[in-house]
Amino acid sequence: MSMQQRFDDSPMVRPSRRDGSAEPLVRFDQVTKRYGSLTVLDQLNLEVSPGEKVAIIGPSGSGKSTLLRALMTLETIDDGVIEVDGEPLTHMPTAGGHLIPANARHQRRIRGRIGMVFQSFNLFPHMNALQNVIEAPVQVLGMSKAEASQRGEELLAMVGLEDKLGHYPAQLSGGQQQRVAIARALAMRPKVMLFDEVTSALDPELCGEVLNVIRQLGEAHNLTMLMVTHQMGFAREFADRVCFFYKGRIHEQGTPEELFGNPREERTQAFLSAVNEAH
Amino acid sequence: MGELLPLMLQGAWVTLQITFWASLLAIACAVLGALGRLSPFAPLRWFSITYIExxxxxxxxxxxxWLYFVLPMPPFHVELSAxxxxVLGLGLHIGAYxxxxxxxxxRSVAPGQYEASLALNMTPLTRFRRIILPQALLAAIPPGTNLLIELLKNTSLVSLITLSxxxxRARQLDQATFMTLEIFGLTLVLYFLMAQAINLAMRLVERRLGRGRIKGGLA
Structure with missing residues (x-):
């Protein structure tokens, strides 16, 4: 279904925005997340357009991963609203138009639009590569095993693992495991893909194969992507927009050229020069 | 000795049947009891804790x-066959352990498994049945084997509620023939063989559940 159709059918169409850009697919509105006295997300605002590739960088503890985890509903938020495709994720509107906390059904419906790849792969160790990929389509989407397997094979071929269908995670390298994890997330046909430091657990020589797959994915599909990464080179080349996180907020954002070439904020400059020195 | 064996084997067969059905009950009780204890729903948690304790x-x-002599009396009036x-007594007892x-x-299943299941939008039931339980069962096999062997050996108590x-059988034949050494020697061997059968069965289950998983490997 094209974006246009979807908006035409949707009763939730909102007036197009003044600047004429597309309605955001993901919207964080004043989102706050605290752990005790520690505020990890501090009234965060972020809008991501359909098809946009956003790289999120910043020092550890700045709330980067929490942002993705909150969007995946792995973390609850303390304040604010997250919207996906115009509908609130953790809340649902009542007939009177008020927002109340979402029930499990509403959350599952919205969550189905989001896919996530983790730093530690999190493949199911008791299933082979193909079984990992088809498990959710069969169990959650109710797809037939034959159809799911056919799509699963296509997806695994896309990530270059057509010869590893029957291999178990323990028999695959880290890079191969992460590529299976990407195929597994894609099998649920998400509109938004979240990549949470997906190369951080990999040896440098294995990073490349995973980044290549993500690069391909970005080119071939109009998939919206949010990526927390320490790979500045990849962020620069791949992202449409780079957000620099600091203390639970987006401290500075812009195109990769702007942010890497000419950072305005002192914190951003300090972070980038520290990262550059490390390499 | 030739006349002893058929009677001893009859006894072993009763032991084996009790062990088999009580094991199934114990495994079901173990899974349900554990789920109850981990439930976010407090009454279910209390119920499980009470059962276990x-x-x-x-x-x-x-x-x-209790099950055999007390339950048939008032106010319960529940009469069960020996x-x-x-099966019920041994299953519930070993199930509590x-x-x-x-x-x-x-608890030992990695948190990342829960997160990945949630990210794939599985329901809690699917997540438990397809992802968590197969991994938990594998982890439970070594201590579980101990418990099942314990169950087998505890079946010797059922003679006190009239089961043969x-x-x-060993005691009965000993009293009739006074071939004490032979009879109790044979009894030991039969129990040992049944324990080894449990061992073997559990190892096969472990191999099946652990397919593709290298011990101490990458996963």
């Missing part, structure tokens, strides 16, 4: 006597 904290023999009592083993095993199991 009562059956773990009292003597198996007294539990069997075989049912044996097993529930604690399963709880540890479920292996231990009962």
């Amino acid at each position: 009562v059956f773990r904290g009292t003597s198996l023999l007294v539990q069997l006597f 075989f049912s009592v044996a 097993g529930a604690e083993v399963m709880r540890g095993a479920i 199991d292996l231990a009962f």
